[in-house]
Amino acid sequence: MTLNRRNFLGAGAAVAASLSAPMVLGAGKPRVVVIGGGAGGATAARYIAKGSKGAIDVTLVEPSRTYYTCFFSNLYIGGFRELSSIAHSYGKLASDYGINVVHDWAIGIDRDAKTVSLAGGAKLPYDRLVLSPGIDFVDGAVPGWDVSSQNKMPHAYKAGSQTELLKAQVEAMPEGGTFAMVAPPNPFRCPPGPYERVSMIAHVLKEKNPTAKIIVADPKPKFSKMGLFQEGWANHYDGMIDWIGQDFGGDVVEVNADEMTVSIDGEVTKVDACNVIPAMKAGKICEMASITEGNWAPVIGHTMQSRIDENIHVLGDACAQGDMPKSGFSANSQAKVAAMAIRGALTGSKVFPAKFSNTCWSLIDTDDGVKVGATYEATDEKIAKVDGFISQTGESGDLRKQTFEESVGWYAGITSDMFG
Amino acid sequence: MRLAISIITLWAALTGAALGEESAEAIGDSERGAKMFKKCKSCHQLGDGAKHKIGPHLNGIFFRPAATFDDFKYSKGMYAAREAGLVWDIDGLSRFIEDPRGTVPGTKMSFHGLPKEKDRFDLLAFLRIYSDNPQNIPEAAPTAIKVEVELSPEILAIVGDPDYGEYLATECTTCHQSSGDFDGIPGIVGWPNEDFVIAMHAYKLKKRDHPVMQMMAGRLADDEIAALAAYFGNLN
Numbered sequence: 191m192t193l194n195r196r197n198f199l200g201a202g203a204a205v206a207a208s209l210s211a212p213m214v215l216g217a218g219k220p221r222v223v224v225i226g227g228g229a230g231g232a233t234a235a236r237y238i239a240k241g242s243k244g245a246i247d248v249t250l251v252e253p254s255r256t257y258y259t260c261f262f263s264n265l266y267i268g269g270f271r272e273l274s275s276i277a278h279s280y281g282k283l284a285s286d287y288g289i290n291v292v293h294d295w296a297i298g299i300d301r302d303a304k305t306v307s308l309a310g311g312a313k314l315p316y317d318r319l320v321l322s323p324g325i326d327f328v329d330g331a332v333p334g335w336d337v338s339s340q341n342k343m344p345h346a347y348k349a350g351s352q353t354e355l356l357k358a359q360v361e362a363m364p365e366g367g368t369f370a371m372v373a374p375p376n377p378f379r380c381p382p383g384p385y386e387r388v389s390m391i392a393h394v395l396k397e398k399n400p401t402a403k404i405i406v407a408d409p410k411p412k413f414s415k416m417g418l419f420q421e422g423w424a425n426h427y428d429g430m431i432d433w434i435g436q437d438f439g440g441d442v443v444e445v446n447a448d449e450m451t452v453s454i455d456g457e458v459t460k461v462d463a464c465n466v467i468p469a470m471k472a473g474k475i476c477e478m479a480s481i482t483e484g485n486w487a488p489v490i491g492h493t494m495q496s497r498i499d500e501n502i503h504v505l506g507d508a509c510a511q512g513d514m515p516k517s518g519f520s521a522n523s524q525a526k527v528a529a530m531a532i533r534g535a536l537t538g539s540k541v542f543p544a545k546f547s548n549t550c551w552s553l554i555d556t557d558d559g560v561k562v563g564a565t566y567e568a569t570d571e572k573i574a575k576v577d578g579f580i581s582q583t584g585e586s587g588d589l590r591k592q593t594f595e596e597s598v599g600w601y602a603g604i605t606s607d608m609f610g
Numbered sequence: 611m612r613l614a615i616s617i618i619t620l621w622a623a624l625t626g627a628a629l630g631e632e633s634a635e636a637i638g639d640s641e642r643g644a645k646m647f648k649k650c651k652s653c654h655q656l657g658d659g660a661k662h663k664i665g666p667h668l669n670g671i672f673f674r675p676a677a678t679f680d681d682f683k684y685s686k687g688m689y690a691a692r693e694a695g696l697v698w699d700i701d702g703l704s705r706f707i708e709d710p711r712g713t714v715p716g717t718k719m720s721f722h723g724l725p726k727e728k729d730r731f732d733l734l735a736f737l738r739i740y741s742d743n744p745q746n747i748p749e750a751a752p753t754a755i756k757v758e759v760e761l762s763p764e765i766l767a768i769v770g771d772p773d774y775g776e777y778l779a780t781e782c783t784t785c786h787q788s789s790g791d792f793d794g795i796p797g798i799v800g801w802p803n804e805d806f807v808i809a810m811h812a813y814k815l816k817k818r819d820h821p822v823m824q825m826m827a828g829r830l831a832d833d834e835i836a837a838l839a840a841y842f843g844n845l846n
Contacts, residue, residue: 237780519784522784523781523784526777526780526781530777530780540773540774540777542774542777542778545778545781545829547781547784547825547826549785549822561822563821563822563825564825565825565826565828565829576829577825577828577829578825579821579822579824579825595722595794596794596795597794598793598794599785599792599793599794599795600784600785600794600795601793602787602791602793602794602795603783603784603785603786603787603793603795604784604785606787606788606789607783607784607787607788
């Protein structure tokens with residue numbers, strides 16, 4: 191089909207009159223391609239398909255057949271979830287919502303021709319493109335580490351085999367051994383993630399290897415939910431965790447994966463397991479589409495459209511939007527605003543003012559859950575915070591347990607919102 | 611039809627046979643149970659004038675088989691439990707309240723359960739007051755009528771825009787499943803309009819104490835709350 195919606199409209203009434211109505215509709219059916227099947231992409235694909243009831247052709251490009259959510263992958267490391275419980279397939283998006291799910295890599299975007307090239311050779315035309323590729327790592331961010339080191343020093347910041355590897359390495363640590371984490375600089379995916387992970391690893395070590403030590407080298411002077419985590423670490427894992435922030439040289443780090451050493455502010459430590467979480471940038475496809483400024487793709491908050499190309503919407507971790515944290519919840523929230531805007535643009539459905547929200551739950555130890563959240567609105571300049579809350583230190587055990595149970599409910603909610 | 615008749619017969623037989631002897635037994639501390647009933651009140655009414663709300667009213671529940679009100683839409687799980695013979699005797703109620711989802715898989719009741727036997731029996735002792743002598747309900751302020759927040763008739767009369775409700779609802783379904791299932795966050799599907807509106811205003815006015823919901827409701831205008839109530843109320 192070479193007649194796309196734009197040149198169909200440009201071709202004028204003569205062409206339209208010569209075709210029967212159904213064919214005209216078929217030829218003019220707008221096409222949306224979504225790249226990335228995570229919290230942003232899967233949600234956007236589902237909401238566009240669901241809302242338009244077949245009036246928009248939706249193609250979802252995602253290399254993996256099984257998607258492991260990053261959220262709750264720390265709970266797998268801590269032994270609170272099975273890996274299979276965070277695995278999801280795209281079957282319902284195809285069967286229940288008519289989405290064309292293509293398991294392939296997007297390797298190029300021609301913004302003038304409005305096509306996406308796939309590694310398998312196909313070219314997908316689009317009227318609107320949604321990019322939700324997540325994150326990639328900044329080359330050379332942690333001296334001594336690159337992706338070839340990821341088996342010895344996993345990042346485990348894309349869930350799946352990396353998460354399994356990190357868990358296995360922590361569990362194989364010798365008695366009284368040392369685990370190190372190199373935490374990332376801002377901004378990065380899941381601000382409380384590294385610290386929930388430290389808590390989960392401490393939980394495992396407390397049970398299996400109570401004399402082991404945890405060192406965290408952090409380039410930041412403070413981190414998300416810091417007071418809550420530090421209170422929890424003192425309560426549950428007293429003396430086990432040594433957090434070295436920027437003020438103490440946590441930003442001067444070098445690793446050697448072959449020797450299994452970590453140098454922090456010049457002091458070299460031999461470690462038994464090491465989690466390196468490098469600085470992050472938007473998924474590579476954003477760079478390939480030339481829609482990034484610095485490490486991220488800037489967007490207009492009202493619609494999540496790229497500030498560089500109005501036919502492209504960028505969601506989740508990859509975009510620079512303002513005040514929202516890079517989280518699965520945020521991506522899911524942004525996807526719904528984008529889906530509404532895209533449907534409005536392509537089919538004329540009603541468009542309402544954008545509203546966003548986010549809540550991040552973290553588990554510190556068994557039944558000790560905490561949360562932080564906020565609501566946001568779009569201004570011309572950015573997505574701006576409206577209101578927020580955070581769990582308090584010293585909360586009762588009942589409330590913390592309730593918060594954890596709520597997070598389990600949220601997991602069931604967001605994954606059914608993403609995958610149907 | 612035959613099934614319905616046999617259930618009614620069974621119900622009559624059970625209530626008739628069992629009421630006399632059961633009423634003589636003290637199940638638990640009903641005054642403590644009255645306080646515990648606060649956990650139930652946001653969904654269930656009890657007492658003079660009690661109506662079905664988010665959950666069915668609980669007057670006369672003792673010895674009634676599960677899912678027997680024709681004018682209340684139960685979960686599939688609850689209808690299955692009725693087919694399987696679940697009756698709200700002390701044992702049936704106690705098992706359900708202890709672990710709602712374990713006892714009736716698929717129940718819409720968004721409640722984690724009361725693990726302590728004493729808590730359950732005190733609560734049942736209180737519920738029991740409204741089953742033994744339904745014609746003689748205490749004259750104290752009936753629990754059924756009390757409303758959490760007084761809203762003006764104008765607010766309650768707002769008819770929500772279902773399209774707007776559908777969009778606004780996308781913000782809710784990140785946590786509250788559109789199937790109505792409860793896995794740790796309450797189902798909010800199929801509620802009576804007024805209950806939904808009152809609950810949201812109670813959060814907005816910070817009379818309910820959940821910080822996420824206070825924040826979410828806090829920025830919703832009256833017509834937006836009405837739109838959400840309309841959307842979720844009609845969702846199947």
